[in-house]
Amino acid sequence: MSLLSDLVAAVGNGSIEVVDLTAPLSTQTPILTLPDPFWQTWPFELVEISRYDERGPAWYWNNIKTGEHTGTHFDAPIHWVTGGDTAEDVSQVPPGKLVAPAAVLDFTAEADKDPDFLLEVDHIKAWEAQHGPLPPGGWLLYRTGWDARSADQDAFINGGRTPGISVECAKWIALESPILGVGVETVGTDAGGAYAFDPPFPCHSFLLGSNKYGLTQLQNLRRLPATGAVVLAAPLPIVRGSGSPCRVLALVQR
Numbered sequence: 001m002s003l004l005s006d007l008v009a010a011v012g013n014g015s016i017e018v019v020d021l022t023a024p025l026s027t028q029t030p031i032l033t034l035p036d037p038f039w040q041t042w043p044f045e046l047v048e049i050s051r052y053d054e055r056g057p058a059w060y061w062n063n064i065k066t067g068e069h070t071g072t073h074f075d076a077p078i079h080w081v082t083g084g085d086t087a088e089d090v091s092q093v094p095p096g097k098l099v100a101p102a103a104v105l106d107f108t109a110e111a112d113k114d115p116d117f118l119l120e121v122d123h124i125k126a127w128e129a130q131h132g133p134l135p136p137g138g139w140l141l142y143r144t145g146w147d148a149r150s151a152d153q154d155a156f157i158n159g160g161r162t163p164g165i166s167v168e169c170a171k172w173i174a175l176e177s178p179i180l181g182v183g184v185e186t187v188g189t190d191a192g193g194a195y196a197f198d199p200p201f202p203c204h205s206f207l208l209g210s211n212k213y214g215l216t217q218l219q220n221l222r223r224l225p226a227t228g229a230v231v232l233a234a235p236l237p238i239v240r241g242s243g244s245p246c247r248v249l250a251l252v253q254r
């Protein structure tokens with residue numbers, strides 16, 4: 001038996017479960033909205049080409065309209081000015097980095113009490129004291145319970161009050177931790193109030209500026225163990241793309 005045939009057998013008999021961390025894509029998928037004068041991303045939309053009709057008698061197909069940063073998506077380093085124009089675009093992310101271990105940090109209770117809750121370095125240190133060090137080259141998946149709101153744009157955006165990561169913590173993750181990137185359940189990796197931080201949007205600023213990545217609008221993190229899950233993140237290889245809608249799956253040993 002090879003490692004891969006063992007893996008396939010384990011997926012087949014359920015001893016490894018494949019958990020889908022991806023939000024369904026539709027016109028209802030919540031999107032980020034920016035204040036004036038900034039331009040907006042598009043919601044997801046299907047534009048029908050034909051549906052077993054005169055436009056194409058035997059086939060149904062659509063064009064799609066979407067922002068790169070719509071729904072569950074991947075942020076590439078070129079997305080932020082700190083990465084800049086020469087940083088990796090989403091087509092240049094090495095495929096070997098798209099299969100990676102995950103640490104899942106659950107702050108649902110804190111975010112429940114305070115929608116502006118911010119993850120701090122001490123929270124991560126306390127998690128490490130209990131679960132061991134963050135996995136080198138892995139994802140830090142930050143659970144806040146926000147996926148429960150993901151069917152409703154207003155509840156999801158919550159008037160701009162959504163949990164995130166403090167400036168110091170974002171800097172620490174980017175510069176000192178061995179983490180590949182941060183995954184969140186919210187509309188972006190930064191807190192709803194992060195436009196007013198110094199620097200603004202510290203998670204984007206420090207992580208993408210350090211050739212690290214972001215994953216957003218994840219679901220079902222509650223079904224993952226604190227350690228031991230393996231994440232498969234599959235953004236489209238959009239040439240010069242700053243990000244991409246992304247299918248994100250987790251392998252979990254049962």
Ligand code: MN
Nearest residue numbers: 069074075243
């Ligand atoms: Mn994004």
